[in-house]
Amino acid sequence: MGVLYLVRHGQAPMHAYSSEPAAPDAPGLTDLGFAQARHTGLELARQVPEFTAAVSGDLPRQRATLDGVLAAFGEVHPAGLPASAVDPGWDEYVIPALPGGPSPDLYDTPAGYQQVLDAALLRWTAGAADSVESYAEYVARTGAAADRAVELAGSGQTVLVVSSAGTITALVARLWGVPAESWPALARAMVNASITKLIVGRRGITVVSTNEHGHLAATDVGLATFR
Incomplete structure (x- = not known):
């Protein structure tokens, strides 16, 4: 039996989600995002003594x-550190074209932006060619990345993967049989x-827990964010 720990990236600056290329020296995370990554590393150290492999997508925030x-x-656990690798298969989807196009005040209200994004994702999962890759291509790409991680997570192996919310939950949704149109929720x-946390065994992949964030939400830490 092997174990996969999937970690969502820490909070990223707004340029990370823009269609415009970021400056070469632009940070991949905000100061809060770096703090979140550190706390998650310490939490994982509390749970396991070593990782046998560590992989991230190719996005700066990952x-x-x-x-x-x-x-x-x-x-x-200095002796428990593996060599790290990059697998672009774990990259997040490219945000589909937003209904009505972007507007200067689109990001002013998170709830309003989420509503627009949800509408775009619904069209995309239904087959609209609104992104650089189709939803079917995205599922195939991320599914292949998951297969490669599963190969690393052989018996007694513990693998760390850093990706994004969409890609992690898309995998969980497929394992749980959640319809594509419901996955964005x-x-x-x-x-x-x-x-x-996922367990890899003879019968495939089993989801043990999702979205664990108690180490970030504790009142003496207060680092939990959604964006």
């Missing part, structure tokens, strides 16, 4: 989170730097 998690984990509830 790579920065993996670095932060491993740095904190290594403070507790899972992604909306995922906390930055939260932990999802």
